Amino acid sequence: MNIFGLSNEEWTAILLSLRVSIVAMLASLPFGILVALLLARGRFWGKSVLNGIVHLPLILPPVVTGFLLLILFGRRGPIGSLLDQYLGIVLSFRWTGAALACAVMAFPLMVRSIRLSIEAVDRKLEEAAGTLGAGPAWVFLTITLPLILPGIITGMILSFAKAMGEFGATITFVSNIPGETQTLSAAIYTFTQVPGGDAGALRLTLVAIIISMAALLASECLARLAGQRIDPE
Secondary structure (H helix, E strand, C coil), X not given: CCXXXXXXXXXXXXXXXXXXXXXXXXXXXXXXXXXXXXXXXXXCCCHHHHHHHHHXXXXXXXXXXXXXXXXXXXXCCCCHHHHHHHHCCCCCCCHHHHHHHHHHHHHHHHHHHHHHHHHCCCHHHHHHXXXXXXXXXXXXXXXXXXXXXXXXXXXXXXXXXXXXXXXXHHHXXXXXXXXXXXXXXXXXXXXXXXXXXXXXXXXXXXXXXXXXXXXXXXXXXXXXXXXXXXXXX
């Protein structure tokens, strides 16, 4: 496969990055909605602590986040050893571990986008539905969820774009194994470390820019379409 001048190894890195980013985005979405609801509507002790933990990956160096994941989810870690022993799931140095690292790093962006949408919802609409006999779950599904859909879409796209560009946490947790954990960013880094690798790094950089811009444009278009469905006028 040599389309656009890309080698098989480069295509492998691109396709792996797409798979890792999509899995990271979809797997974190239910948790993102739940946490956003808790932060936007919840009143409980430790809310500020939860908010801090959620946004911690934005503040910590990515290498620190990757090291913490390695300690927790490595084969000898408290969580990783249980997953390996009882479920046969190994995350460290696997592409699934890369998806976990990307999901953790992108999670704050998803939560913040969804939380802002929830906070913008007019509570009177939900209260009106409640007075008509609708339960909390039905109110959320029929009133709240459609109204926050643009925020969910934006959060998903931002999460995907962040996952596509993730490097520090991923390479620390799952290393840089070609065909298994070598994502787009890791492949670019590898090219910069070898003589004559500038051309390959440039090709993959252009691919990364194209994918990221396409994701952002798609976010804008989908958010507008969702908004028009909610408010046709």
